[in-house]
Amino acid sequence: xNKRLYCVSAALALAATSCFAAGSSWDxxxxxxxxxxxLTGDTFxxxxxGNMMHYTNGVVAFDFACDGKTYAVIADRSWTxxxxxxxxxxxxxxxxxxxxxxxxxxxxxxxxxxxxxxxEMRADGTSPQFTDVYKRQSGTSGLVGKWMNVKxxxxxxxxxxxxxxxWIKLYSPEFKVTIEGKMDGSQLPVxxxxxxxxxxxxxxAEGANxxxxxxMYNGKVLSEGTQTLxxxxxxLVEEEWAPGKMxxxxxxxxxxx
Numbered sequence: 001x002n003k004r005l006y007c008v009s010a011a012l013a014l015a016a017t018s019c020f021a022a023g024s025s026w027d028x029x030x031x032x033x034x035x036x037x038x039l040t041g042d043t044f045x046x047x048x049x050g051n052m053m054h055y056t057n058g059v060v061a062f063d064f065a066c067d068g069k070t071y072a073v074i075a076d077r078s079w080t081x082x083x084x085x086x087x088x089x090x091x092x093x094x095x096x097x098x099x100x101x102x103x104x105x106x107x108x109x110x111x112x113x114x115x116x117x118x119x120e121m122r123a124d125g126t127s128p129q130f131t132d133v134y135k136r137q138s139g140t141s142g143l144v145g146k147w148m149n150v151k152x153x154x155x156x157x158x159x160x161x162x163x164x165x166x167w168i169k170l171y172s173p174e175f176k177v178t179i180e181g182k183m184d185g186s187q188l189p190v191x192x193x194x195x196x197x198x199x200x201x202x203x204x205a206e207g208a209n210x211x212x213x214x215x216m217y218n219g220k221v222l223s224e225g226t227q228t229l230x231x232x233x234x235x236l237v238e239e240e241w242a243p244g245k246m247x248x249x250x251x252x253x254x255x256x257x
Contacts, residue, residue, distance in 0.1 A: 025229065025233035026161055026163055026229055026236075027161055027162055027163055028160070028161060028256055028257070029158060029159075029160050029256070029257040030158065030159050030160075030161065030236055030254035030255065030256055030257065031156055031157075031158045031254060031255060031257050032156040032157055032158070032252055032253065032254050032255075033156070033253045033254070033255050034153075034154070034155075034156050036253040037250075037251055037252045037253045038250060038251040039149075039152040039154075039250045039251075039252065040148075040149045040150055040151060040152050040250070041148065041149065041247075041248045041249070041250060042057070042148070042149050042242070042245070042248045042250060043057070043137065043146060043147060043148045043149070043245075043248060044056065044057040044146075044147055045057075045138075045145070045146045045147070046144050046147075047144060048144050049063060051065060052064065052065045053065060053066075053143060053144065057242065058242050058243070058244065058245055059220075059221075059222055059223070059242045059243060060073065060074050060222075062074070062079075064079050064081060065081070066081035066082055066083055066084075066089055066143075067081075067082070068080065068081075068082045070094070073093075074196075074217065075095075075196035075197075075198065075199075075217065076096045076196050077093065077094070077095055077100075077196070078093070078094050078095075079091060079092070079093055079094075080092045080094070083104075083105075085107060085141060085142040085143070088104055088105055088106040088107070089104070089105045089143065090102070090103075090104050091104075091105065091118075095194050095196070098121075098194060099121050100120070100121055100194070101118055101119065101120045101121060102119050102121075103116050103117060103118025103119070103130075104116070104117055104118060105143070107141075107142070111136065111140060111141045111142075112135065112136045113133060113134065113135060113136065114133070114134040114136070114143075114147060115131065115132070115133050115134075116131070116132045116133075116134070117129070117130070117131045118130055118131075120154070120155070122174045122175055123174070123175050123176040123177075123192065123193060123194055124173060124174050124175070124176060126155075126174065128154065128155030129154075129155075130152075130153060130154035130155070131151070131152075131153045131154070132149055132151065132152050132153075133149070133150055133151035133152075134147040134148060134149055134150065135147070135148050135150045157172065157174050157175070158172065158173050158174060158257075159171070159172055159254065160172075160173065163183075166182050166183050166184065167180075167181065167182055167183070168180065168181070168182075168183050168203065172192075175192060175194070176192050176193060176194075177190060177191070177192035177195060178190075178191050178192060179191070179201055183203045183204075183205070184204075185202050185203070185204040186202055187200035187201065187202045187214075187216055188200055188201055188202065188203075190215075196217070198217050198218040199215070199216075199217050200215070200216050200217075201213055201214065201215045201216070202214050202216075206226065209228060209229040209231075210226055210227070210228045210229070211226060211227045211228075212224070212225075212226050213225055213226070213227070221243045222242075223240055223241065223242055223243075224240070224241065225238060225239050225240030225241060225249070226238070226239050227239075233256065234255060234256050235253060235254065235255055235256070236253075236254040236255075236256075237251065237252070237254075238251070238252040238253075238254065239251050240252070
């Protein structure tokens with residue numbers, strides 16, 4: 001969930017299995033190693049729609065215009081856009097009246113590359129910067145076209161895992177997000193000050209060291225993925241993809257702290 005849409009929530013990294021024992025090697029604090037991770041390859045498309053534009057990444061779809069007005073994305077998430085192809089576009093992503101991110105998108109001279117540089121406002125009060133570079137897959141100029149993320153630079157996030165028998169609690173210190181409940185494949189509520197009601201996640205074991213998870217919003221699948229614990233218990237590898245887009249999966253490597 002380390003995507004720059006900021007439409008649902010911050011990234012959640014969740015790991016556990018139904019056969020966990022108390023004090024298992026999955027428990028502890030884990031921090032992403034950005035250098036070892038591959039957070040690129042996902043795509044989105046922006047189409048012209050009269051005086052508006054239509055965004056879709058295959059999961060979330062909404063209309064917007066770069067006119068300074070606020071446009072709904074999903075749940076309580078909104079986008080505001082201003083600017084032009086020549087000057088670049090300024091975006092503000094919000095959850096209600098809370099700003100989640102601000103970023104500026106510019107284009108290369110040949111229009112084949114778009115760079116997005118911005119600041120992320122995390123729930124813990126930190127404001128790390130990020131830069132994403134996208135390569136045009138279709139279209140000729142401006143925002144309209146299909147884009148693939150080919151470079152992603154940002155701050156690492158952390159997860160704290162506790163397990164006991166068939167129960168798990170996961171906490172994200174940076175985003176102050178918690179998920180807690182049984183690891184039986186049922187959808188569990190994701191809670192936090194900036195989390196919309198209706199966001200849930202399930203866990204299901206695929207062996208003693210691998211978990212499959214599904215994230216949903218009001219019953220609609222947003223993403224799914226797996227987390228795998230290394231044999232030495234020092235690394236967690238999360239692979240995540242949007243429904244039907246497994247070829248665009250991202251990989252986040254977390255190391256035990």
